[in-house]
Amino acid sequence: MSGSNAQNAVHLVNKYIYLIIGLIWGVSFSTALVGYFFAGYAWTGTWCWFPEQALYPRYFLTHGPRILIFLIIIVTYTSLFIKLKREVTSKGSEKREIKSFESTHETSSQVNKTVNKMLIFPAIYVLLWSGGMVNRLLDATTGATDISRFLQGFTQFIPFADSILYAAVIGLKKIKIGDSTTNEFKSSQA
Known part of the structure; x- marks a missing residue:
């Protein structure tokens, strides 16, 4: 993203920040109220959630959106990866005719590494x-089992994986470029 595009994006977010925050809170609050009025809440382990017999509210208000986001991420990253691979392959062959093989090979190799790194997050x-x-599908069809409960435990590592990926991708990039991303963000807010 170029500097002016980044500044425009930051300006747009700053302009509509209260609307964005309101939408996030509004959706969360309204789904909580809909769940409360249609299904109620009960103790489920260490927190309150829909009772077991309230299968449709569980899937409509919580599991359904998660599954949709899960599928959207898979489709988005797969199509983006395919598009970038095609573009890198076609541009790599065009540049070989003009430049020497070594310099083009290094550039194509670096671009391929970057495109492949993009797969880390979705993977x-x-x-x-x-x-x-799998746990949600088993729970809906056959009921919870020890194996499905074990599988559910892996979702607890998602925030940990997010923080590791953030540190690896964004944190290291800031170190390499001398924190110019933060300075650009601060100057666009002024």
Whole structure:
């Protein structure tokens, strides 16, 4: 993203920040109220949630959106990866005619590494969420089992994986470029 595009995006978010926050809280609060009025809440382990017999509210208000987001992430990253791979492959062959083989090979290799690194987030996300998805499907069809409860445990590692990926991708990038991302963000807010 170029500097002016980044500044425009930051300006747009700052302009509509209260609307964005309101929508996030509004959706969360309204789904909680709908769940309360249609299904009620009961103790389930260490927190309150819909009772076991309230299968439809569980899937409509919680599992359904999660499954949809899960599928959207898979489709988005897969299509983006395919598009970038095609573009890198086609541009790599065009540049070989103009430049020497060594310089083009290094550039194409670096771009390929970057494109492949893009798969880290969706691969970890799919891996960690798969256990929870299997658990939800087993719970809806055959009931909870010890194996499905074990699989559900992997979803607890998602925030940990997010923080590791953030540190690896964003944190290291800031160290390399001298924290210019933060400085650019601060100057666009002024």
